[in-house]
Amino acid sequence: MGLLDKQFQNGNVLVTSLDTLLNWARLSSLWQMQWGLACCAIEMMATSASNFDIMRFGVIPRATPRQVDVLFVAGTVTLKMASRIKRLYDQMAEPRYVLSMGSCANCGGPYWEHGYHVLKGVDRVIPVDVYVPGCPPRPEALLEGIIKLQEKVRKESLVKKSA
Amino acid sequence: MTAEQVFTSLKAKFGDAVLEAKLDALQPWILVVPERMKEVALFLRDDPAMQFDYLMCLSGMDYNDGKLGVVYHLFSTVHRHKIVLKVQCAKETPHVQSVSAVWGTANWHEREAYDLLGIIFDEHPDLRRILLPDDWGGYPLRKDYRVPEFYNGVKVPY
Amino acid sequence: MNGSKTLLTSYVSQPGEIKTSSGKTLRTDEMIINMGPQHPSTHGVLRLEIVVDGEIIVDVIPHIGYLHRCFEKHAEHMTNYQQVIPYADRMDYVAAMNMEQGYAVAMERMLKIEVPERVEYIRVIMAELQRIASHLVAVGTFGIDAGAFTPFLYAFHDRERILDLFEMTCGARLLYNYIWVGGLSHDLPPQFIDKAKEFCKYYRPRIKEFNDLLTYNEIFVKRTANVGVLPKDVAINYACSGPMLRASGVNWDLRRDDPYSVYDRFEWEPQVGKGEMGTVGDTWDRHIVRMREIEQSVNIIEQALAGIPEGNVQAAIPKRIRPERGEIYARTEAPRGEIGYYIVSDGSTTPFRVKARSPAFVNLSVLPEISRGAMLADLVLIAAGVDIVLGEVDR
Numbered sequence: 001m002g003l004l005d006k007q008f009q010n011g012n013v014l015v016t017s018l019d020t021l022l023n024w025a026r027l028s029s030l031w032q033m034q035w036g037l038a039c040c041a042i043e044m045m046a047t048s049a050s051n052f053d054i055m056r057f058g059v060i061p062r063a064t065p066r067q068v069d070v071l072f073v074a075g076t077v078t079l080k081m082a083s084r085i086k087r088l089y090d091q092m093a094e095p096r097y098v099l100s101m102g103s104c105a106n107c108g109g110p111y112w113e114h115g116y117h118v119l120k121g122v123d124r125v126i127p128v129d130v131y132v133p134g135c136p137p138r139p140e141a142l143l144e145g146i147i148k149l150q151e152k153v154r155k156e157s158l159v160k161k162s163a
Numbered sequence: 164m165t166a167e168q169v170f171t172s173l174k175a176k177f178g179d180a181v182l183e184a185k186l187d188a189l190q191p192w193i194l195v196v197p198e199r200m201k202e203v204a205l206f207l208r209d210d211p212a213m214q215f216d217y218l219m220c221l222s223g224m225d226y227n228d229g230k231l232g233v234v235y236h237l238f239s240t241v242h243r244h245k246i247v248l249k250v251q252c253a254k255e256t257p258h259v260q261s262v263s264a265v266w267g268t269a270n271w272h273e274r275e276a277y278d279l280l281g282i283i284f285d286e287h288p289d290l291r292r293i294l295l296p297d298d299w300g301g302y303p304l305r306k307d308y309r310v311p312e313f314y315n316g317v318k319v320p321y
Numbered sequence: 322m323n324g325s326k327t328l329l330t331s332y333v334s335q336p337g338e339i340k341t342s343s344g345k346t347l348r349t350d351e352m353i354i355n356m357g358p359q360h361p362s363t364h365g366v367l368r369l370e371i372v373v374d375g376e377i378i379v380d381v382i383p384h385i386g387y388l389h390r391c392f393e394k395h396a397e398h399m400t401n402y403q404q405v406i407p408y409a410d411r412m413d414y415v416a417a418m419n420m421e422q423g424y425a426v427a428m429e430r431m432l433k434i435e436v437p438e439r440v441e442y443i444r445v446i447m448a449e450l451q452r453i454a455s456h457l458v459a460v461g462t463f464g465i466d467a468g469a470f471t472p473f474l475y476a477f478h479d480r481e482r483i484l485d486l487f488e489m490t491c492g493a494r495l496l497y498n499y500i501w502v503g504g505l506s507h508d509l510p511p512q513f514i515d516k517a518k519e520f521c522k523y524y525r526p527r528i529k530e531f532n533d534l535l536t537y538n539e540i541f542v543k544r545t546a547n548v549g550v551l552p553k554d555v556a557i558n559y560a561c562s563g564p565m566l567r568a569s570g571v572n573w574d575l576r577r578d579d580p581y582s583v584y585d586r587f588e589w590e591p592q593v594g595k596g597e598m599g600t601v602g603d604t605w606d607r608h609i610v611r612m613r614e615i616e617q618s619v620n621i622i623e624q625a626l627a628g629i630p631e632g633n634v635q636a637a638i639p640k641r642i643r644p645e646r647g648e649i650y651a652r653t654e655a656p657r658g659e660i661g662y663y664i665v666s667d668g669s670t671t672p673f674r675v676k677a678r679s680p681a682f683v684n685l686s687v688l689p690e691i692s693r694g695a696m697l698a699d700l701v702l703i704a705a706g707v708d709i710v711l712g713e714v715d716r
């Protein structure tokens with residue numbers, strides 16, 4: 001967007017409506033990385049199956065980090081896994097988002113005290129946009145998390161330079 | 164076969180290698196010396212009266228008195244009897260003979276016991292850490308284990 | 322099919338070199354492929370290092386531990402024995418009820434407690450419902466791995482109805498903390514029995530529907546029959562258990578052969594693989610054993626619902642658990658096989674050592690044995706047929 005942001009530093013009609021269009025397109029097709037870590041992943045699977053149907057929000061699972069917009073960290077991140085998560089995150093194309101699902105990914109969950117091999121929160125290795133609490137979060141909670149992420153995307157601007 | 168019969172025939176065959184037995188426990192067990200574990204295991208598997216062909220579980224132990232140990236829960240799918248074997252070794256020289264050539268399943272169980280308790284299984288074909296990363300320090304299930312402050316630059320405690 | 326087979330065998334018989342049609346000799350090399358820990362068909366975070374010769378698998382080296390959550394350490398550090406149960410739940414999160422039941426059975430044997438009949442009946446109902454739910458996850462994702470997405474939706478739709486039953490009982494969908502040592506956290510809600518009966522009635526015809534959709538599908542059979550054959554003696558030597566062992570033709574079920582709870586009061590049959598589509602112990606057999614077990618579980622549930630007695634479900638829960646010095650190994654039948662707990666007590670109120678012998682850990686260790694010589698594409702199905710849950714493999 002280099003050209004546009006040089007010409008339209010301040011939001012004008014063109015930039016704002018272009019932003020709205022782009023954001024609308026992005027938030028309606030948040031492709032997700034098809035990857036689960038632990039118990040929460042089973043709830044994530046349930047969310048993408050028939051009863052909750054995550055795809056109505058445009059969340060489609062893809063198997064490679066190069067094609068996805070959002071990484072759901074669903075489950076316990078162990079120290080052995082942490083470096084792999086970082087690597088996968090690094091492979092994702094910008095703009096990218098991370099949704100941390102469940103207490104384990106948020107802060108270590110039930111393993112916070114004696115879990116010598118558990119990373120106490122995935123935000124120690126990668127930045128997180130949305131935290132979904134619960135152990136495991138219900139599918140409805142995950143859907144709420146996606147809506148929150150959509151709100152965040154809606155407020156962003158790809159056209160204008162961010163401060 | 165009862166545990167008592169197993170004990171007597173083991174004692175008759177291996178003599179000093181079989182140390183003691185606790186036959187009045189909830190699940191009777193027999194203590195064997197670690198250096199001859201494989202022989203005993205082979206006998207238990209192949210003897211027609213025993214045929215302990217199914218190793219249910221192999222657990223490493225830290226007894227917290229300077230001793231480490233391994234517990235074998237055996238079962239025979241032919242005769243449907245059970246027995247518990249134990250070996251003990253000193254914490255400084257934790258060597259036990261591997262039984263992975265006798266029961267295939269022991270391979271991973273022994274790797275796990277090595278990983279978490281640091282028991283070294285002699286003659287094991289592939290004794291590497293299995294659960295923890297290769298560069299991990301220490302053996303977490305030992306009672307005196309201290310959780311490291313950092314692992315590869317990441318803070319470990321909460 | 323036959324033509325390609327001979328081609329492949331002639332290729333395998335001369336590793337290292339092949340002759341092209343123009344008479345030139347080409348050198349070939351083995352190649353190492355890495356699969357996972359992020360891979361859509363490793364069912365979580367399993368990593369496989371695969372040595373292939375062209376398309377043919379020479380060796381598979383599984384790397385596990387990416388979900389090692391220190392269950393055994395936690396068990397030692399809890400302030401009492403009941404607190405271990407939530408961690409047992411999280412070990413096999415697809416079959417949490419069965420994990421709880423295994424732990425409760427072990428502890429009750431250690432403490433020599435008798436639990437009321439009603440508790441046993443409720444436990445059986447819950448364990449069997451959970452078995453169905455767990456097998457549904459297994460066969461549903463198996464379908465995905467074979468390239469069939471629709472069966473997954475069917476399976477999860479039905480599983481959701483079971484989860485509704487659980488939710489109505491204890492408020493949780495996945496991890497329940499419902500079965501306690503000596504009893505249950507609380508009794509069944511009043512409408513449960515009717516709802517469960519309704520579910521059984523609804524579900525029976527769905528099994529056939531699912532079988533028509535996936536199990537007897539021509540493509541599915543072609544892909545799974547004769548693949549990943551596990552012979553009986555290898556299965557026993559590797560201490561496989563559950564559907565894995567039964568599919569290899571061993572008539573062995575802990576519910577019948579190492580009895581616990583009240584399973585002896587119901588009419589049901591352990592299911593064994595018969596090699597209907599190929600060889601005994603192939604991947605298809607593992608699938609059909611699971612499907613038939615689902616049917617048996619429905620039978621058990623119906624009988625248990627009909628005979629459930631009245632009683633207090635908390636009568637036998639001990640106020641404070643302080644077992645004598647001693648140890649116990651108790652095993653029960655989880656959906657994946659033998660879940661054994663080796664619990665050592667030093668006479669205090671916390672366990673001295675808890676070792677969980679998890680079925681998937683042991684079943685997975687046989688994977689290299691059964692996948693050598695198979696095609697690379699089949700490995701996905703072989704691994705899916707083992708039905709691993711990484712939480713329990715790594716603990």
Ligand code: SF4
Nearest residue numbers: 039075102103104135
């Ligand atoms: S938050 Fe709870 S349900 Fe989710 S992965 Fe952690 S333990 Fe499992």
